[in-house]
Amino acid sequence: MAAAGLDERFRERRRWMQALLAGTGSLALPALAQSMDRPLDVPFVPTSDETVDRMLRMAGVGPKDYLIDLGSGDGRIVITAAKQFGATGFGVELNSERWKLSLRNAEKEGVADRVAFYQRDLFETDLSKATVLTMYLLPAVNLKLRPRILSELRPGTRVVSHDFDMAEWMPDARADRGWTRVYLWIVPARVEGEWAWKQPVGKGNPEFSIELRQQFQVISGPVKIDNDPFWLTDARLRGDELSFTVIGDAGGLRIRHEYSGRVSGNTIKGSVRMVNGDNAPPSSAPWSAVRVAKKP
Ligand SMILES: C[S@@+](CC[C@H](N)C(=O)[O-])C[C@H]1O[C@@H](n2cnc3c(N)ncnc32)[C@H](O)[C@@H]1O
Incomplete structure (x- = not known):
């Protein structure tokens, strides 16, 4: 056979x-x-x-x-x-x-x-x-x-x-x-552009932004918190499901934020798992971002 x-x-x-x-x-x-x-x-x-x-x-x-x-x-x-x-x-x-x-x-x-x-x-x-x-x-x-x-x-x-x-x-x-x-x-959602959101870190409430570049389902781009550059890792896009992790030092605190959400037009809604500080326990919160510019 x-x-x-x-x-x-x-x-x-x-x-x-x-x-x-x-x-x-x-x-x-x-x-x-x-x-x-x-x-x-x-x-x-x-x-x-x-x-x-x-x-x-x-x-x-x-x-x-x-x-x-x-x-x-x-x-x-x-x-x-x-x-x-x-x-x-x-x-x-x-x-x-x-x-x-x-x-x-x-x-x-x-x-x-x-x-x-x-x-x-x-x-x-x-x-x-x-x-x-x-x-x-x-x-x-x-x-x-x-x-x-x-x-x-x-x-x-x-x-x-x-x-x-x-x-x-x-x-x-x-x-x-x-x-x-x-x-x-x-089929990937179209996510290219600059996205922004606010997120409490320690006693502050800094502005996050990510300039997403996109080639089909592959995404990358610089992340900033109050204009300071941070690391972007594990960026992933599957259909309208977007996830990525931001790592860096914010106001003396070492942070790791794992974002995941659904893209719909110019908004992303989802949640973030945060570790703010080396010994801090993780916490989760709702997350939403808006696209503030179409092209990075
Ligand atoms: C390789 S066969 C695949 C048939 C079927 N999808 C399968 O997998 O068994 C490609 C088919 O496309 C049709 N075809 C070719 N050009 C086409 C066109 N422009 N519009 C619609 N059908 C077309 C052919 O007649 C043929 O039956």
């Missing part, structure tokens, strides 16, 4: 190569264009059932999810998400034969009331309802979609791609099995 699985993956690779070589050197594949007046951007190579399952588990798909599959082929990802994970959603597919097949498959699998399939160009598809976006496309197509994924999907939306990455947007998780890769990204 294992050897047969490997053979199948070799065949899958070969189908990709043949399909790509049949193209013109660009991503347009005239030999594969079968419907509507627009050539396909990606050939049809179905995701194996095992990889579909892995993609959906990696994204943690459940009954509250609305999944969109871009280039949905015979519908297997959307149908499995509905049938086995309780999700709803839709797929878009340009090719009319495969689109019709996905409609028939949804009926056959008893999920036609929970999923939809549209014969539509994936580049003209509204993505905003997705809580999970799945793709088995090509690197250049992923890259073309990337700005829309980052701006149109809500922070926290999970994006899963079979085999192809998103260049310098590093995945939050990746799982390889044999020749197959599955990537997961969590």
Whole structure:
């Protein structure tokens, strides 16, 4: 069985190569264009059932999810998400034969009331309802979609791609099995800018500020307390969940503040765990910060 699985993956690779070589050197594949007046951007190579399952588990798909599959082929990802994970959603597919097949498959699998399939160009598809976006496309197509994924999907939306990455947007998780890769990204909130808040330290109530720089989910930036520089460590952004730690000497007290909160527009609300002074016991308090400038 294992050897047969490997053979199948070799065949899958070969189908990709043949399909790509049949193209013109660009991503347009005239030999594969079968419907509507627009050539396909990606050939049809179905995701194996095992990889579909892995993609959906990696994204943690459940009954509250609305999944969109871009280039949905015979519908297997959307149908499995509905049938086995309780999700709803839709797929878009340009090719009319495969689109019709996905409609028939949804009926056959008893999920036609929970999923939809549209014969539509994936580049003209509204993505905003997705809580999970799945793709088995090509690197250049992923890259073309990337700005829309980052701006149109809500922070926290999970994006899963079979085999192809998103260049310098590093995945939050990746799982390889044999020749197959599955990537997961969590759409990050836009947190770039200067954030400020007040926080009692000893007898004072100094002003804290952090100038966050952001490259996708990676954040960094200088922290100041009343204009004195402090250390920022453990800065982390996952969807709209932001956390970081500030360390330094404030008014003769060695402090360590661990912040965590949720970003919503220009505010962050959460809590802080504080140690103010070497021998002081930790204490916790609510925390909120506001964005006072968009760019650091
Ligand atoms: C690699 S297959 C993946 C099929 C399915 N998502 C799966 O994983 O089994 C890519 C699919 O995208 C479709 N496709 C290519 N260009 C498209 C476009 N611009 N809009 C919608 N579908 C497209 C192809 O017809 C093909 O069925």
